[in-house]
Amino acid sequence: MRELQQTPQGNSGDSVALRSNGLTKKYGAKLALDHFSIEVKKGSIFGFLGPNGAGKTTFIRLALSLITPTEGYVEIFGSRVSNTDSQALSRIGAIIEQPALYNYMSGANNLRAFAMMLGGNDEANIQHVLRIVGLHGRQKDRVKTYSLGMKQRLAIAIALLNNPDILMLDEPANGLDPAGVVEIRLLMQNLAAAGKTIFISSHILSEIQQLCNEIAIINQGKLIKQSTVHELTKMQVSIFIVTTDKAATALQFIQAEPWGADAYIDLQNRLITRAPGDKGSDLSAFLAKHEIYPESVQLQEQSLEQVFLQLTQSPQQGVL
Ligand SMILES: Nc1ncnc2c1ncn2[C@@H]1O[C@H](COP(=O)(O)OP(=O)(O)O)[C@@H](O)[C@H]1O
Ligand SMILES: [Mg+2]
Structure with missing residues (x-):
């Protein structure tokens, strides 16, 4: 998990990597995201915290322009995301829900296959991302022999193929055993140290608390709070x-x-x-x-879990 290149700087003075403004998504009558505005600072490890069904995946899909907003917009380094202009999107690497890996192929061949789809098969780059995620030594083994943590790291390697400035991971610790969670945490810290902006959604509060420096709490499509983990805990x-x-x-x-x-x-x-x-x-x-x-x-100090429960419960229950 070494040998990271510095990520190139963005446009002059852009300290905000990702911003959403009034972002709203309706699926029929269902309001999945409701005038949702957040700012993710460049170089931060940003935790996107909320229970199942809160709207996390919807937000990530919108940021990647996989679906179109009902209202509002997302900006990546100051450029609006749209499905007709891929410039902003080229700066994001992402994994949404469970990534589809080819189980009967080796880790390296999975990367080669995905690299082909992205339009180029640069072997040096494939070896580079394998080293970043710590799978260089297991690259020839079939993916079906990998642990869940290794599969997740391979998926992250795929997301890193185009050397993105922002990495968006949807529940990366989901289903992992404690060792796998630690592997992912170390990898995220390394990537952030190399200048990448990391956006991680989770419903696992302790994981976010340990890993992230800033968080947004989402519930029922609405922003409940955006602050630093420290500020939030201190406040409570x-x-x-x-x-x-x-x-x-x-x-x-x-x-x-x-x-x-x-x-x-x-x-x-x-x-x-x-x-x-x-x-x-x-x-x-x-x-x-x-x-x-x-x-x-x-x-x-209360744990983020207690804080989260307070913020999402009714005011009467939430005072103490
Ligand atoms: N394609 C869809 N059609 C209808 N409703 C959807 C669709 N995708 C998500 N939803 C609904 O929108 C809400 C937010 O979902 P989602 O963004 O997946 O939440 P999370 O990722 O936080 O669990 C949920 O109520 C979900 O059922
Ligand atoms: Mg989800």
Whole structure:
């Protein structure tokens, strides 16, 4: 997984690799994507996170001009994507859902076959992409003997054949065992380090959290949130207060606060409560006012999974 060439720079000053603006797709009456606008910065590993049926594959198909939008558009390095102008599209390599590999052919011959379809069979390039994905040593083996992780890496090699600036992968970790997930993660990190922009859709939250620096959360065709993983996690910090001092009195007061719904007294007569991270100063004032002196106050970051559940649930359920 070495020997990566630097990806050539885009047009002058283009820090945005991919942008969608008001992107909307209806399948009959079904609104699969609803005025969806995001920006993917050049060189980022961008996580596109959402449950099944959220609209992830639809977005990727639109970005590749495999389907046409009902409204809105996608830009690649500032050029609008269209199925009549392949200039913008030539800068993307993609895998959508399960790639169709020829199981009875070797890895290298699969690449040769796909390279022919792309219009050229450059053996040096085939060897180059095989090295990038770490399959150089297994290139003569039939694909049917490959692990799922190796098949996925071969599919990525196919997507890399035309040396794209942007790699779009639709659920690349799907169905992989933990070792396969790690293989893909390392490969993505290497590709990003070589200057490629990586766009990965997933419903696997922990994977996105470990790999991506920026994410967009999609649900029912709508953008729920775009931010850095760090920003999102920081924002969703909780404060835990543990106190045995005046626990019963404090419980009554805290339960009356909008954030106090989940307060309880445990078996050691301690009051345990949580408040959203941005309520720190309110909480200190509240505790001082009622002369409650907690034994500990802890900040705790939530996992992206908890954050995601909050953002996609109703507001009442999502406060804490
Ligand atoms: N060709 C199609 N015809 C009708 N509905 C579709 C089609 N493709 C996708 N959908 C619907 O659009 C929604 C989004 O689908 P999709 O983009 O595949 O979601 P995801 O990839 O996030 O699982 C789903 O409700 C799906 O059933
Ligand atoms: Mg999908």
